[in-house]
Amino acid sequence: MLPDFTPTTLAIEPLERAETIPASWYTDSSFNAHEREVIFARTWQYIGHVCMIPNIGDTRVASVAGESILLVRDQHGQARAFYNVCRHRAGPLATGDGCGARMLQCKYHGWTYTLDGRLRGVPHWNRVDLFEREDFGLRAVRITEWEGLLFVDLSGDAPQIDEVLAGIRERITPATLRDKQFHARYVYPVACNWKVYMDNYLEGYHVPIVHPELNKVLDYTNYVTEAHPWYSLQYSPFRSDADNSMYGANATEAFYYCVFPNLMLNIIAGRLQLNYVRPLDAEHCEVIFDYFYDDVTSHAAQEQIATDVRYSEEVQREDEEICAHVQHGLHSRSYHTGRFSVEREEGVHHFQALLKGCLKKRTYSG
Numbered sequence: 001m002l003p004d005f006t007p008t009t010l011a012i013e014p015l016e017r018a019e020t021i022p023a024s025w026y027t028d029s030s031f032n033a034h035e036r037e038v039i040f041a042r043t044w045q046y047i048g049h050v051c052m053i054p055n056i057g058d059t060r061v062a063s064v065a066g067e068s069i070l071l072v073r074d075q076h077g078q079a080r081a082f083y084n085v086c087r088h089r090a091g092p093l094a095t096g097d098g099c100g101a102r103m104l105q106c107k108y109h110g111w112t113y114t115l116d117g118r119l120r121g122v123p124h125w126n127r128v129d130l131f132e133r134e135d136f137g138l139r140a141v142r143i144t145e146w147e148g149l150l151f152v153d154l155s156g157d158a159p160q161i162d163e164v165l166a167g168i169r170e171r172i173t174p175a176t177l178r179d180k181q182f183h184a185r186y187v188y189p190v191a192c193n194w195k196v197y198m199d200n201y202l203e204g205y206h207v208p209i210v211h212p213e214l215n216k217v218l219d220y221t222n223y224v225t226e227a228h229p230w231y232s233l234q235y236s237p238f239r240s241d242a243d244n245s246m247y248g249a250n251a252t253e254a255f256y257y258c259v260f261p262n263l264m265l266n267i268i269a270g271r272l273q274l275n276y277v278r279p280l281d282a283e284h285c286e287v288i289f290d291y292f293y294d295d296v297t298s299h300a301a302q303e304q305i306a307t308d309v310r311y312s313e314e315v316q317r318e319d320e321e322i323c324a325h326v327q328h329g330l331h332s333r334s335y336h337t338g339r340f341s342v343e344r345e346e347g348v349h350h351f352q353a354l355l356k357g358c359l360k361k362r363t364y365s366g
């Protein structure tokens, strides 16, 4: 039985009256396991960028909803995803990233599969009865691409990605996401439940207290939150009287998109900083930052990137620290639920409503 899982805690109330989700939802390990099934295995999960598997036979391994997933560029140049689990006795096809493979060979007894997942070579298989190779291809995972970003959906029935992300492309013009160059990935372990990190991302309420330097750059008076069916946007123009050189000369505004459940797209002219959160257990997660820029090669661009990354790391450190304190606070016998600022926490409320919607659907309609 899941803790505090009742019609009352699952009810979605208007922002003005709503309570935050119960503390136990952030600390209980059975709740965490439930979320893996009803949220992470049933929504589009970012798995990488097309430029990470540029050539035929390039492979990457990613963890999605606790599963090891293999991303492959097949012999026709198409990106595919498979469960990284051999159909023989569940060995791994890959234990790390690779390039230029002509086929996929299991690391246990050497069964081989074509890059599009058909079983091909089966060593020492004489006298085996009632076995058809075509029945033992790799299990495929639904995969899609949006603006160069690759997503997988383990359930196979998440809404189309264009529906989930509708409106983003148009809203950010003249900025674009396509044709960006990958710069680097940074992984930050954080001592909190994944939802603590998401809640924190979803409001600028904490910025003046937790991020005094960032606060000098954002124009708080024009900070807006927009709620869309599957994502919310926090938008902030930069202050014209502040030094925002860490974002480059053309930066005048920032778009902070949060796509349910765990993806964040931080867009500033010429730059996409993508973050996604992976729960590790109920009380730990890791946040992965992928940086993309229009230009990653010129000397000036590299200096700019180094400044941007350094600045983001500072903000990230501040967030990690406060999130770990919040996780600790959620265990207090004094705390059960809280309330929302109508002016500043609409994004958190929107996220928690989507969360409840997913949990409810699976509770009441199977």
Ligand code: FES
Residues within 6 Å of the ligand: 086, 087, 088, 089, 090, 091, 092, 106, 107, 108, 109, 110, 111
């Ligand atoms: S588990 Fe893959 S070949 Fe045996």
Ligand SMILES: [Fe+2]
Residues within 6 Å of the ligand: 200, 201, 206, 207, 210, 211, 315, 319
């Ligand atoms: Fe923050």
